[in-house]
Amino acid sequence: MGAEVVIEGLTKSFGRQTIWRDVTLTLPPGEVSVMLGPSGTGKSVFLKSMIGLLKPDRGKCMINGVDIVTCSEHKLYETRKLFGVLFQDGALFGSMNLYDNVAFPLREHTKKSETEIRRIVLEKLEMTGLAGAEKKLPGEISGGMRKRAGLARALVLDPEIILVDEPDSGLDPVRTTYISQLFLDVNAQSDATFLIVTHNINLARTVPDNLGMLFRKELVMFGPREVLLTSEEPVVKQFLNGRMDGPIGMSEEKDQAQIAAEQAMFEAGHHAGGVEEVTGIPPQMQPAPGLPTRQGAIRRKDRVMQILHTLPPAAQEGIIESLSPEEQERYGVHPHRGGYQDPPTINTTPVAPHHRGELPSEEVARIPGAHRRTQGPGDS
Structure with missing residues (x-):
């Protein structure tokens, strides 16, 4: 399973300009999470701070017991090997073909033979739909192919955590859906922890297990997709x-x-733009046929049902209606029967509050304003 990432009180500024402050959340291991926010809210800065490319002003980012904010350079270098990163433009070396781009991390960080490197590189290229394109240069392929090549390179070290920065940048909606499918397929096969930074609405609604949103220099909410939707x-x-x-x-x-x-x-009748008002919970994309069931999605649903009784009645009903008949039977819930005062009985292992990837119920629908709240120990 992918690593858990525990972030506590993370704050970053450039000079006098605060980018975001006191960000506290937990990325549940093996699940796909998305960070939303208007342009300019520091989403990409957040990713770079997580891997130590930028140093936060204060706070913690704990990965397997290592705080990457305060650890030594040597420890940071070793911890970074747990990460795979897909940058906005793929960040490929223009003078190298796709094979050498994908092989680069293996040659840099391991002592594997060229035979073993070739096996791994071709496996990742096939996984990302690039089999047969290994001799092409980045300038000879489309933007979507460059994204997939960047993902293949991010996967060669079998990372426990995969960070993705604006995967829809430069892609049309159809190609964005294809690469979103690829993220879920990779998660189904590896159970890696994903964090995707985006402002793509369709991706946010249909792909992740968890959603978070940055606004006004603060984390507004973070939790299971059902809670935010x-x-x-x-x-x-x-x-x-x-x-x-x-x-x-x-x-x-x-x-x-x-x-x-x-x-x-x-x-006066002026249209506010955007899409039609969406009600209920859109279905989540599933792995391609033949791939394993995503265990992260099962863990998320178990967690949601444990907090179901704390949510508003409309949210409860929407969540229950989004379940399949088999899932309703498993959790012992049925639609159109009012609110639930007690959590359903399910066979899951209890999860510590700060590991659930959710806000306390009293904070679920509160936006930071002029009077900032004080975070409790259970906030995540």
């Missing part, structure tokens, strides 16, 4: 529907005058 929090609802109507403006945050002017415009 049924949330009535205005900023989350606005972002997931891509509408102008809400707290997010062109310069991230609107003032009261702009909010009032826009509200009058919408009441």
Whole structure:
């Protein structure tokens, strides 16, 4: 199983400009998580801080007992071997063909023979749909192929944690769906921990097990997809529907005058843009036929059902309706029977609060405002 990542009070600034502060969350091991946020909220900075490319001002980022914020350079170098990173443009070496690009980490970090390297490289190229393209240069292939080559390179060391920065950058919606399918297929086969940074709404709705959102320099929410997709929090609802109507403006945050002017415009019949209002929980993409069942998805659903009774009634009903009849039977729940005061009985191992990848129920729908909350020990 992939490694668990525990982040506590992480803060990053450049000079006097705070990018985000006091970010606390846990990436559940073996699950696919997505970090959302408007452009310019520091999502890519967050990824770079997780692997020590940027040094946070304070806080912790614990991976297998190692705090990458305070550890030695030698320990950081060793811990980075647990990561595979897919950058926005693939970050391939332009003078190397795809084979040598993918082989580079193996030649740099291992003492494997060229025969073993060849076996691994061809395996990863086939996994990412690039079999037969190993002799091509990055400049000779499409953007989607460069993304897949970058993913193949990220996979050659069999990482426990895979970080993905804006996978839809430069890709059309169809190719974005294909690479999203590839992430889930890799997760099904490896049970690696994924964190994907994006502002792609369709990807956010259908791919991850967990969703988080950065806004106003803070982590608004982080938790299982079912919690955020049924949330009535205005900023989350606005972002997931891509509408102008809400707290997010062109310069991230609107003032009261702009909010009032826009509200009058919408009441006069002006369309707020975005997609149609989405209700309920869209189905999650599944691994390709023939691949193993994703264990991370099972663990997430167990965790959601353990906190079901703490959620608003509408969220409870939406979650129950999203379950298959077999899952409803397993968890002992049925639609259209009102709220649940007690958690369903399920056969799972108890999970410590800070490892559940969820906010406490009293914090689930609260956005940071002028008076910032004090985080409790159970926040994640």
